[in-house]
Structure formats: C-alpha cells, structure tokens
Amino acid sequence: MALKAKNQRLILALLAVVAIVGAALLAMSALKDQAAYFYTPADAKKDHVEVGRAVRLGGMVQKGSIQREADGVTIRFVVTDNVETVPVRFTGIVPDLFKEDSGVVAEGSFQPDGSFVATNILAKHDERYMPPQVAGEMHKTESLDANGAQQKGTK
Amino acid sequence: MFRGWPSRPLRTARGPLIPRRAVHIFANPARFLSIARPLTPWLGWPGLLLIATGLVSGLFLTPPDYLQGESVRIMYAHVPAAWLGMAGWSGIAVASLMQLIWRHPLAAVAARAIAVPGALFAAICLLTGSIWGRPTWGTWWEWDGRLTSMLVLFFLYIAYIALSSAGAERGSNDRVSAIFGVVGAANIPIIHYSVEWWRTLHQGQSIGLAGSKIDGSILWPLPLTTLGFTLLFAAIVLMRMRAMLAEAKVEARLKRMASE
Numbered sequence: 001m002a003l004k005a006k007n008q009r010l011i012l013a014l015l016a017v018v019a020i021v022g023a024a025l026l027a028m029s030a031l032k033d034q035a036a037y038f039y040t041p042a043d044a045k046k047d048h049v050e051v052g053r054a055v056r057l058g059g060m061v062q063k064g065s066i067q068r069e070a071d072g073v074t075i076r077f078v079v080t081d082n083v084e085t086v087p088v089r090f091t092g093i094v095p096d097l098f099k100e101d102s103g104v105v106a107e108g109s110f111q112p113d114g115s116f117v118a119t120n121i122l123a124k125h126d127e128r129y130m131p132p133q134v135a136g137e138m139h140k141t142e143s144l145d146a147n148g149a150q151q152k153g154t155k
Numbered sequence: 156m157f158r159g160w161p162s163r164p165l166r167t168a169r170g171p172l173i174p175r176r177a178v179h180i181f182a183n184p185a186r187f188l189s190i191a192r193p194l195t196p197w198l199g200w201p202g203l204l205l206i207a208t209g210l211v212s213g214l215f216l217t218p219p220d221y222l223q224g225e226s227v228r229i230m231y232a233h234v235p236a237a238w239l240g241m242a243g244w245s246g247i248a249v250a251s252l253m254q255l256i257w258r259h260p261l262a263a264v265a266a267r268a269i270a271v272p273g274a275l276f277a278a279i280c281l282l283t284g285s286i287w288g289r290p291t292w293g294t295w296w297e298w299d300g301r302l303t304s305m306l307v308l309f310f311l312y313i314a315y316i317a318l319s320s321a322g323a324e325r326g327s328n329d330r331v332s333a334i335f336g337v338v339g340a341a342n343i344p345i346i347h348y349s350v351e352w353w354r355t356l357h358q359g360q361s362i363g364l365a366g367s368k369i370d371g372s373i374l375w376p377l378p379l380t381t382l383g384f385t386l387l388f389a390a391i392v393l394m395r396m397r398a399m400l401a402e403a404k405v406e407a408r409l410k411r412m413a414s415e
Contacts, residue, residue, distance in 0.1 A: 006256065006257060009255060009256045010256045013252055013255055013256050013337070016337070017252075017337060017340075020337070020338055020340075020341050021340075021341055021344065023341075024341035024342075024344070024345060025344070028345055028348075028352060029352065031353075032352060032353065035300055035352075035353045036353050036354040037297070037298075037299040037300065037353065037354050037355050037356055038354055038356075040354070058354060094293070095290075095291070095292060095293025096224075096290065096291075096293075097222060097223065097291055097292070097293070098293070102222075105356055120294075121293065122292050122293045122294055122297070122356060123291065123292050123293055124292065124356055124358070125222055125223065125291060125292075125358055126358050126359065127358040127359045127360060127361040127368050127369075128361070128368045128369070128370075129220045129223070129227055129230070129361065129368070129369040129370060129373050129374075130220065130221055130369070130370035130372075130373065131217075131218035131219065131220070131221060131370060131372050131373060132218070132219070132221040133218070134221070134370050134372070135221030135222075
C-alpha cells in the first residue's frame with residue numbers, strides 16, 4: 001500500500017519534471033530571435049531593421065577598416081559577419097579589447113543610407129583563453145609588449 | 156512562541172526518529188549526524204587549502220591572456236562560483252524530489268541548508284562577472300541571455316529562502332517550497348544553453364566534455380579552486396544541516412516542556 005503511493009508520487013513527479021523542462025525548452029526556443037542580444041549584419045538586412053530604431057549590431061571588426069577622424073574621438077569601422085558588412089561610425093571611448101579582427105557589439109541605430117551610428121561600443125571576446133606566447137604573432141596585441149610577458153598601455 | 160517546526164519529518168526529540176519504513180540510512184537524523192559531524196572538517200579544511208593554493212597560483216604563477224591581459228585571473232573565482240550557484244539549485248531540486256516522492260525526513264533540511272550558500276555563490280558569480288565585464292567588454296552589466304538567466308537564478312534563491320523559511324516557521328509539512336525547488340530547476344539548462352541558443356555578449360562555453368578551449372598554462376589552477384570551493388560548499392551545507400537539526404531538537408524539547 002505505502003509502496004504503491006510512493007511509486008505513484010514518483011511517476012507523477014517525473015511526469016511533472018518532464019512537463020516543466022519541456023515547457024521551458026519550448027518557450028525558450030520560441031524566444032530564440034527575440035532574446036538574441038544583437039543583430040548580425042546579415043540578420044539586420046534580412047529583418048529590415050527600421051531606420052532610427054535603437055538596436056545592437058554585432059560581428060567582427062573587419063581587418064584594416066578602423067579609421068580615425070580628424071577630431072580624434074570619432075572612429076569609423078566596418079562590422080562583418082562574413083556575409084554582409086555594415087559601416088559604423090562612433091564618437092567616444094572604446095573598450096581596450098576593441099580592435100580589428102575581433103568581436104564587437106555596437107549599440108545605436110541604422111541610418112537611411114544603410115550605415116550604422118553607434119552610441120556605445122562593447123567588445124566581445126571568445127571562449128579561447130591563452131597566453132600571448134601561444135597566441136603567437138597572429139594575435140599580438142598592443143596591450144602586450146613584444147615578449148608578451150607584460151602589459152603596458154593599460155592599467 | 157513554541158512553534159512546532161519540525162512537525163512531520165523531523166521529530167528529533169527523545170523518541171524514536173525513524174519513520175516506519177526507512178528509505179535510506181540517512182533517514183535517521185542521529186545516524187546522519189554521526190557521519191556529518193566528523194565529515195565536516197574533512198571537507199572544509201582541504202577545501203580551504205585547495206582554494207588558497209588555486210588562488211595564489213592563479214594570481215602569481217599563470218601567464219596573462221593574450222587578449223584580456225591580467226583580468227582573465229578573475230576566472231579562478233568566477234567559474235567555481237557559477238558552477239556552485241547552478242549545482243546548488245540542482246541539489247535543491249534533487250532534495251525536493253526526494254522530499255516529495257519518498258518523504259525523506261532530511262531532504263527538506265538539506266534543501267534549506269543549500270539555499271543560502273547557493274544564493275551567496277550566485278551573487279559572487281554575478282559580482283565577479285560584473286567586475287570582469289567592465290575591463291573586457293566595456294560594461295558592468297548587459298541584459299544578454301547568460302547574464303539575465305543567472306540573475307534570475309539569484310532571484311529564485313532569494314524567493315526560495317523566503318518561501319522555505321516561512322514554511323518552516325508555519326510548521327507545516329512544507330511542500331510548497333519543494334515544488335518551487337523542482338520548478339525552478341527549469342532555469343538551470345536555460346543558463347547552460349543560453350550562450351548557444353541566443354547570441355549573447357557572454358562568450359561561449361570554454362570547458363566541456365570534449366575538453367577545454369583554455370590553454371593548459373592558464374587552465375590548471377581552475378580545477379583546484381573549483382574543487383576547493385565545492386568542498387567548502389559541502390562543509391557549509393553539512394554545518395547548516397547540523398545547526399538546523401539541533402535547533403529543531405531544542406524547539407521540540409521546549410515545546411514538550413511547555414506542554415507538561
């Protein structure tokens with residue numbers, strides 16, 4: 001008798017857990033697009049993001065695309081996802097990790113000409129961590145000296 | 156004044172404590188205590204030693220990251236805190252299921268004991284992550300999938316603590332918080348997969364079953380601090396369980412004295 005009630009509770013609880021997890025997974029996969037933190041250039045083009053709407057644009061900073069303007073605080077660069085590219089203009093201070101061939105998330109809005117004006121720039125890095133010696137010449141950064149052992153330039 | 160908390164599963168005062176059909180050897184609080192008491196220092200001290208070793212190694216012996224520089228070192232505290240915040244709630248969910256299904260007399264105590272250190276580690280994860288995010292990403296906080304779901308976990312802990320202490324004070328067989336503990340576990344896979352399902356500012360998973368994307372020279376202190384914090388967590392949970400059982404015993408005794 002007691003065992004039966006126990007087994008009943010076990011089955012009920014397992015069904016409840018499956019239902020809860022299933023519901024959560026369904027809800028979250030439905031959220032997929034809305035919950036994305038930023039648009040990639042290809043998405044932005046596909047979804048026809050309205051001009052002037054506050055959005056985030058994310059991707060890689062195209063190699064060789066960073067240009068400084070004469071005022072010293074305005075920069076132009078190109079965000080790419082290897083499919084589409086968007087030219088971005090930003091006035092202000094960028095994070096230390098912002099550099100060419102590296103991840104970036106720009107907050108701002110699209111302009112009528114298809115370019116993007118950012119009000120804030122965030123750097124996005126990936127999940128691979130390694131010492132400068134391992135990263136080698138390809139990933140050499142300005143914040144590390146030639147030997148890669150010590151930092152300069154940053155606090 | 157003499158509230159009758161542990162009413163149902165925890166009649167620790169004097170009389171026999173074993174329910175009619177013991178489902179597990181730890182169903183007997185006295186037997187549990189005889190194991191938990193000596194086990195606590197054996198978990199706590201090695202844990203502290205591992206944490207100290209891991210943190211000192213992580214601060215002085217490992218190289219900086221090629222991209223982030225020195226700030227990568229906060230990982231040695233951030234990753235164990237994230238792991239324990241999530242493992243803590245998994246523990247609450249398992250204990251809650253044991254309470255609901257088998258009416259295990261210690262399950263509710265274990266779940267309540269986990270909640271506070273779990274909330275603490277979730278908070279440490281959020282704080283260290285915020286401090287790490289400022290120099291690397293350029294922001295203290297962003298509402299991306301990973302950060303938001305972790306903040307939800309912290310709020311779930313706070314709600315669980317409030318709910319389970321209210322249940323314990325009422326002295327009822329507290330099933331509401333057990334159900335909440337099981338339902339809240341739905342957030343754990345969401346945290347884990349947030350960086351895969353949604354584009355997030357937070358980077359993807361560095362360490363998985365397939366191996367690590369962190370270079371060995373930077374990685375090696377991380378298992379030390381992770382194991383160390385885990386042992387310390389277990390010791391704290393055992394201490395809290397012992398304190399709660401002792402409290403229950405005192406209250407039951409006072410109640411009996413008052414009724415005599």
